[in-house]
Amino acid sequence: MSESPLAVPFPERAGAALQDAFLQQALAIATTKFIELRKESFEGFPQGEALRDRARAIKEATLQRLDFYLGQLADSIERLGGRVHWATTGAEAREIVLRLCRDKGVRMAVKSKSMATEEIDLNEALEHAGVTPVETDLGEYIIQLAHERPSHIIAPAIHKTKGQVAELFSKELHGDFAADPEVLTAVARKALREKFLQADMGITGANFAVAETGTVALVTNEGNGRMVTSLPRLHVAVMGIEKVIPSMTDLMVFLAILARSATGQKLSSYTTLVRGPRQKGELEGPDEFHLILMDNGRARQIAGTLREALYCLRCGACLNVCPVYRQIGGHAYGYTYPGPIGILLTAMLKGTESVKDLAHASSLCGACKDVCPVRIDIPRMLIELREHLDRERIAPWPERMIFSMFKLILLSPALFHVSAFLGRALQIPFVTNGRVRRLPLFFAKWTRTRDLPPIAAKTFRERWKELD
Amino acid sequence: MKASIMITCLGDMFFPEVGVAMVKLLRALGVEVDFPDGQTCCGMPLFNSGYHADAAEVAARTVKLFEASEHVVVPSGSCAWMVKTEYPGLLKHDPALMASAIRLAAKTRELSQFLVEVLGVERVGSSFKGRVTYHDSCHLLRGLGESAAPRKLLRAVDGVELVELPGADECCGFGGSFSVRLPEVSSVILDKKLANAERTGADCLVACDAGCLMQMGGGLTRRGSRVKALHLAQVLAGEDTA
Numbered sequence: 001m002s003e004s005p006l007a008v009p010f011p012e013r014a015g016a017a018l019q020d021a022f023l024q025q026a027l028a029i030a031t032t033k034f035i036e037l038r039k040e041s042f043e044g045f046p047q048g049e050a051l052r053d054r055a056r057a058i059k060e061a062t063l064q065r066l067d068f069y070l071g072q073l074a075d076s077i078e079r080l081g082g083r084v085h086w087a088t089t090g091a092e093a094r095e096i097v098l099r100l101c102r103d104k105g106v107r108m109a110v111k112s113k114s115m116a117t118e119e120i121d122l123n124e125a126l127e128h129a130g131v132t133p134v135e136t137d138l139g140e141y142i143i144q145l146a147h148e149r150p151s152h153i154i155a156p157a158i159h160k161t162k163g164q165v166a167e168l169f170s171k172e173l174h175g176d177f178a179a180d181p182e183v184l185t186a187v188a189r190k191a192l193r194e195k196f197l198q199a200d201m202g203i204t205g206a207n208f209a210v211a212e213t214g215t216v217a218l219v220t221n222e223g224n225g226r227m228v229t230s231l232p233r234l235h236v237a238v239m240g241i242e243k244v245i246p247s248m249t250d251l252m253v254f255l256a257i258l259a260r261s262a263t264g265q266k267l268s269s270y271t272t273l274v275r276g277p278r279q280k281g282e283l284e285g286p287d288e289f290h291l292i293l294m295d296n297g298r299a300r301q302i303a304g305t306l307r308e309a310l311y312c313l314r315c316g317a318c319l320n321v322c323p324v325y326r327q328i329g330g331h332a333y334g335y336t337y338p339g340p341i342g343i344l345l346t347a348m349l350k351g352t353e354s355v356k357d358l359a360h361a362s363s364l365c366g367a368c369k370d371v372c373p374v375r376i377d378i379p380r381m382l383i384e385l386r387e388h389l390d391r392e393r394i395a396p397w398p399e400r401m402i403f404s405m406f407k408l409i410l411l412s413p414a415l416f417h418v419s420a421f422l423g424r425a426l427q428i429p430f431v432t433n434g435r436v437r438r439l440p441l442f443f444a445k446w447t448r449t450r451d452l453p454p455i456a457a458k459t460f461r462e463r464w465k466e467l468d
Numbered sequence: 469m470k471a472s473i474m475i476t477c478l479g480d481m482f483f484p485e486v487g488v489a490m491v492k493l494l495r496a497l498g499v500e501v502d503f504p505d506g507q508t509c510c511g512m513p514l515f516n517s518g519y520h521a522d523a524a525e526v527a528a529r530t531v532k533l534f535e536a537s538e539h540v541v542v543p544s545g546s547c548a549w550m551v552k553t554e555y556p557g558l559l560k561h562d563p564a565l566m567a568s569a570i571r572l573a574a575k576t577r578e579l580s581q582f583l584v585e586v587l588g589v590e591r592v593g594s595s596f597k598g599r600v601t602y603h604d605s606c607h608l609l610r611g612l613g614e615s616a617a618p619r620k621l622l623r624a625v626d627g628v629e630l631v632e633l634p635g636a637d638e639c640c641g642f643g644g645s646f647s648v649r650l651p652e653v654s655s656v657i658l659d660k661k662l663a664n665a666e667r668t669g670a671d672c673l674v675a676c677d678a679g680c681l682m683q684m685g686g687g688l689t690r691r692g693s694r695v696k697a698l699h700l701a702q703v704l705a706g707e708d709t710a
Binding site: 011014015018204322323327329353357360362363364365366367369370383384385386387388389390391395398399402403407408410411412413414420423437442445446448449450451452453454455456458459460461462463464467468 | 477479481482483484485487490491492503504506507508509511513515516517518519520522525526529530532553602606607610637638639641642643644645646647648649650652653654656657658672683684685686687689690
């Protein structure tokens with residue numbers, strides 16, 4: 001990325017996104033499609049609601065005994081001949097991968113789509129260390145070529161139109177390609193085939209890791225997850241510690257709702273189950289399998305206010321329905337995880353102060369909670385974050401002062417009605433044809449685009465006297 | 469039956485006509501209406517912005533005002549949601565207040581829910597001329613789980629043709645302080661809502677929440693639209709669009 005998006009404040013980033021016609025078009029089409037597909041999928045799946053409850057209960061119960069399940073997972077992986085690494089921070093996780101690259105002489109690594117590796121800026125670290133990372137998910141490949149970051153959890157290039165992709169491919173892959181998804185996919189496929197065969201290391205995340213069996217589950221729609229985990233001689237999976245689940249039966253519960261929530265599919269095209277390195281008698285698979293269990297701020301939230309955010313399956317459904325995300329897209333948020341859940345995850349990974357603006361990037365409409373496969377109460381946690389920001393005086397002092405004054409007015413009916421009286425007098429110059437059309441100062445934030453009803457000549461309290 | 473009006477801050481100052489329509493409507497249905505004195509606001513703006521200790525003080529005040537009420541009727545889904553779902557938690561530090569808040573939560577209803585659930589009325593017996601479309605306010609829809617009652621009531625009004633609003637369940641972009649913290653984003657969300665409303669060919673865009681009506685009404689008059697934002701109570705009380 002050429003410059004940090006955080007150099008400009010969030011409201012300006014959001015404003016710029018609103019002015020980007022391509023982005024607006026791409027977002028409108030993609031999010032609408034995702035919403036429809038999800039809706040149709042659950043409409044034809046009456047057991048879906050009960051499965052969502054079940055999935056949530058599994059996440060809750062697993063977090064209660066997370067240390068046990070992680071221990072069990074590590075034992076299972078090691079029994080299969082794999083190696084388990086524990087990383088407290090993102091930097092540690094990165095260093096483990098780099099050390100493996102150094103020790104094993106890795107020059108090129110192919111990657112299956114992984115938010116955990118985005119979270120720790122792994123690609124930059126690999127490049128810096130002289131290892132070439134190649135993203136093999138089509139969307140990730142596009143943004144890697146464009147030197148950008150994902151703007152959606154499951155559709156990283158959602159902000160790009162097919163025309164923009166055709167232009168990018170034509171320039172970067174030296175050709176003249178039509179803005180036709182089939183053509184462009186074929187171009188990427190051809191370019192990536194070679195990379196799969198050349199790569200020394202395959203890097204993936206993990207949608208789930210089953211403690212009992214040591215199974216790492218990956219869902220993809222392009223089959224690239226299969227290639228990444230079977231062709232290179234090393235496979236490294238990086239996962240957040242909250243991704244462990246107890247059993248294969250539990251996995252079935254999650255698989256039944258994950259793809260439906262994400263893309264409206266019953267299952268994604270490929271569900272890849274990996275158990276350690278290549279076993280005796282097997283023809284395919286890596287010589288070595290490494291699982292990196294990464295905390296990076298998660299464990300302290302097990303008993304924290306953001307606990308529920310640890311249930312997240314990274315399906316992206318909350319992004320698609322969020323009225324704010326649908327207008328500003330993922331990059332404006334400025335961090336790895338965008339959208340409503342992204343605000344919570346950012347607070348988890350980077351601390352509450354980092355979301356002092358983002359915590360307010362929600363109308364609290366609740367659409368996110370409604371579609372979340374594990375019913376994470378995102379609006380409630382956003383309010384909790386705001387509460388924390390106020391309590392710790394991170395919120396700007398003028399705001400805190402305004403709300404203090406507001407409280408005093410609400411605690412006193414007399415002050416409340418004096419305010420109505422004063423407002424009625426002060427608004428006179430601004431009322432035209434019974435509407436307030438233009439207000440100065442702070443209030444202009446409303447009236448630039450909307451009228452206001454004037455404070456009524458008689459409040460309801462005054463009119464009640466006539467009605468009574 | 470007796471019911472107390474919780475008018476809400478926006479209802480008192482900006483939309484007294486909604487309160488008046490509500491009183492007329494309830495009286496016509498045989499409800500004995502009172503209006504406990506000393507009301508200001510439910511405290512939701514404080515709560516949603518994270519000022520929870522302040523919101524708790526406001527909640528404690530409000531709870532006491534309605535101690536004697538049999539039923540409490542609110543012309544706003546979001547304020548009803550605040551009282552019903554947030555008050556008991558906000559007042560948990562004081563067991564007596566919390567118990568009182570739980571009682572208030574149980575007897576409080578948003579207007580459409582009060583009519584349909586408590587009074588058992590769907591046909592209020594008024595008439596209104598025009599094509600209307602209905603916007604689901606977020607807190608009534610997702611907070612209180614209500615989408616049917618307002619539609620049933622509207623359909624049963626003589627002369628009303630109810631047309632579905634595309635994306636009726638999508639936010640109008642108000643979101644309380646969100647509307648001024650991120651005014652551009654709020655307005656773009658609003659534009660989508662209003663474009664959908666205009667496409668239905670409706671004369672009126674009806675909602676059950678003063679916040680949404682302030683936002684949508686503000687956008688409609690600004691763009692000089694022929695569509696008028698109205699509260700459900702105004703349609704049910706038979707106020708004409710003209």
